[in-house]
Amino acid sequence: MINHVLQKFNISGFQQELLEWYYQYKRDLPWRENQDPYRVWVSEIMLQQTKVDTVIPYFHNFLEKFPTVHDLAEADEQDVLKAWEGLGYYSRARNLQHAVREVVAEYDGKIPDNPKQLGALKGVGPYTKGAILSIAFNQPEPAVDGNVMRVFSRVLMIDDDIAQAKTKKLFESVTGNIISKEDPSSFNQAIMDLGATICTPKSPTCMLCPVNEYCRAYAEGVEEQLPIKSKAKKQKSIPYVTLLIKNADDQIIIEKRPEQGLLANLWQFPMIPLTDISKDHVENWFRAEYGLTVKLTKELDHIKHTFSHLIWHMDVMEAETQETDVHDQRLKVIDKADVEQYPFPVSHQKIKKYI
DNA sequence: AATCCGGGGAG
DNA sequence: CTCCCAGGATT
Numbered sequence: 454m455i456n457h458v459l460q461k462f463n464i465s466g467f468q469q470e471l472l473e474w475y476y477q478y479k480r481d482l483p484w485r486e487n488q489d490p491y492r493v494w495v496s497e498i499m500l501q502q503t504k505v506d507t508v509i510p511y512f513h514n515f516l517e518k519f520p521t522v523h524d525l526a527e528a529d530e531q532d533v534l535k536a537w538e539g540l541g542y543y544s545r546a547r548n549l550q551h552a553v554r555e556v557v558a559e560y561d562g563k564i565p566d567n568p569k570q571l572g573a574l575k576g577v578g579p580y581t582k583g584a585i586l587s588i589a590f591n592q593p594e595p596a597v598d599g600n601v602m603r604v605f606s607r608v609l610m611i612d613d614d615i616a617q618a619k620t621k622k623l624f625e626s627v628t629g630n631i632i633s634k635e636d637p638s639s640f641n642q643a644i645m646d647l648g649a650t651i652c653t654p655k656s657p658t659c660m661l662c663p664v665n666e667y668c669r670a671y672a673e674g675v676e677e678q679l680p681i682k683s684k685a686k687k688q689k690s691i692p693y694v695t696l697l698i699k700n701a702d703d704q705i706i707i708e709k710r711p712e713q714g715l716l717a718n719l720w721q722f723p724m725i726p727l728t729d730i731s732k733d734h735v736e737n738w739f740r741a742e743y744g745l746t747v748k749l750t751k752e753l754d755h756i757k758h759t760f761s762h763l764i765w766h767m768d769v770m771e772a773e774t775q776e777t778d779v780h781d782q783r784l785k786v787i788d789k790a791d792v793e794q795y796p797f798p799v800s801h802q803k804i805k806k807y808i
Numbered sequence: 809a810a811t812c813c814g815g816g817g818a819g
Numbered sequence: 820c821t822c823c824c825a826g827g828a829t830t
Contacts, residue, residue, distance in 0.1 A: 500825040507816060508825090541814025544828080578827045598825050618809065645825055654823065655819070682823090715813065760814060799815065 458609050458623075459630055467608075467667045468633045468640065474663030475643035480505075480650075483512055488638070490564040490589035491522050497584045498545050498576060505649065511540050522564070525550055526557045534718060534796040541799075543716060548576030566590045579625065584641065593637040595628035597621055600648025605631075606680035607652060610669035616683045688763045692727040694735050695756075695767045697807055698747055700774050700786065705808060706745075707795065708783050715760070720795040722804050723784070724767070732768070743781045747772040753807045758800035769804055 479485070482505065484496035495515060499508045515536050519525035525533070530550060537546035552574035556564055564585070565571045572582040583596030595601075602615045602624050609627065613620040633640040651662045659671045670676040698706040708723045710716050723743070730738050740746050754769040779786055787795075789808050797805070 497825060502814080502824055502826060504816070504824055539815075541816085542826085544813065545826090548827080576827065580826055584825065596825075599823070600825065642825090649825085653818095684822090717813095758815095760812095762812060 458611065458627060462609065462631075463667060464631055467631065467664055470663045470667070471643050471647070472633060472636060472639055475639050475646060478646070479639075479642065480646055483509060485642075488589050488591075490566075490585060492516065493585055493589040494564060494577075494581075495549070497581045497588075498549050499540065501545060501581070502542065503540065507540070511537070522553045522556055522562050526554045530718065531796065535794075538719075538796045539799055539802070543719060545576060547717070551575045552577065564589075566592075568594065579621075583625075587632075587637045587641045589638075591636075591638050593629075593632050593634050595625045595632060596641045597624045597628055598645070600645050600652075601628055603654065603680050604644055604648050604652045607657075607670035607676050608664065608668045610673065610675070610679070612679065612681050614683050615680045616685075688759065688761070690764045690766060692766045693724045693768065694727060694732060695721075695769045695801075695804065696723045696725070696735075696739070696747065696749070696772045697753060697769065697804060698723065698745075698772045698774055700777055702777055704777075704786050704788055705792070706774070706779060707785050707787060707792070709785065716798045718796075719798050721797065721801045722769075727768075735770075743779075743784060745774060745776060745779055745781065745784065747774045754804070756800065756803055758803075765800060767800065769807070771807070 484492050486492070496508070496512055499511055518532070518536050519528055528550065530547065533546050533550050534543060537543055555574060556562060560570070566586070568582060568586060571577055571585060572579070577585070580596050580598050583594040586592040586594040587596055602621070605611065605624055605627055606615065611623070613623060615621070647662070651658050657676055659665050659668070659676060662668065665671050668676065670679050700706070706723065707720050710719050710721060712718050723739070725735050725738055736747060736749060749770045749772050751771040752768070753771050756767040756769060758765045758767065777786070792805060792808060
């Protein structure tokens with residue numbers, strides 16, 4: 454299969470054109486300042502399913518707060534989540550800290566440079582493993598992400614569905630055969646840059662592509678038709694009432710989310726799902742579930758928030774309580790001014806302005 | 809092999 | 820609106 458795909462493909466010519474282009478035009482990115490494996494690691498985790506422009510400010514802030522593996526290992530998880538606030542996929546942050554603690558405990562704080570130990574760390578999958586091994590340790594390991602599959606599906610005119618797991622293995626094999634043994638670090642990063650700036654998902658600028666003479670899809674004029682990707686099914690919709698609860702002491706009540714699942718360990722304003730009850734039973738349901746008596750006073754907003762796999766419809770209500778303390782473990786009474794100390798998902802940050 | 813897990817921006 | 824982004828863990 455691989456032999457067939459790579460038949461008559463000029464590997465060394467492709468490598469040379471790609472690398473020469475990269476040496477001249479590579480993007481100036483903060484994690485390319487040096488090859489510190491910790492910085493490479495943090496950047497690769499942040500960049501999972503996340504655009505470069507989004508990551509840059511988070512990367513600076515994160516490295517300022519946690520400059521070394523030891524700083525991150527010793528940090529409070531809530532502080533790590535606060536540094537991740539708004540970036541999404543929060544298990545990345547929790548897994549990264551878990552893995553860093555393992556590196557400190559098992560490897561004396563030195564990030565392992567072999568595939569077995571590196572790939573065993575929490576949150577380090579096939580892509581990230583290859584990225585760290587190649588970028589930080591100069592090892593010729595493939596790092597297959599969306600860019601790599603898009604670029605090589607066009608260059609080699611591969612029409613397999615890139616949404617399927619087995620297709621990713623095909624591209625790992627392909628990349629393992631094409632990657633430069635002289636400069637694997639630059640090679641992998643060059644494919645990323647090419648995918649981000651030239652070989653883009655829509656309207657690729659093939660005229661400016663350094664490897665267009667090696668591209669089979671371009672030669673056939675079908676680059677816009679690749680890669681093939683099956684569509685994801687659409688999200689499920691869930692209605693909620695969300696409460697901004699205020700007490701007589703000018704305080705508000707927030708809730709810590711469960712330690713597993715969606716937005717784990719982040720904070721929110723108490724939410725009541727309207728899947729089993731109707732809106733006029735919210736006060737009773739809340740008293741039964743949280744042991745707190747509240748009175749809904751005013752409708753503040755209606756927020757629609759879309760996740761990868763579901764959609765929240767939040768009817769935001771202002772509520773009052775006569776209580777000054779709470780008894781449910783999940784709830785916490787805080788001063789209005791202290792709300793900024795807690796990590797909130799973006800969906801709930803939109804509610805802060807009503808405080 | 810499917811599903812879960814966030815949020816943003818380009819078009 | 821749709822797509823998809825330097826994906827991984829869980830089932």
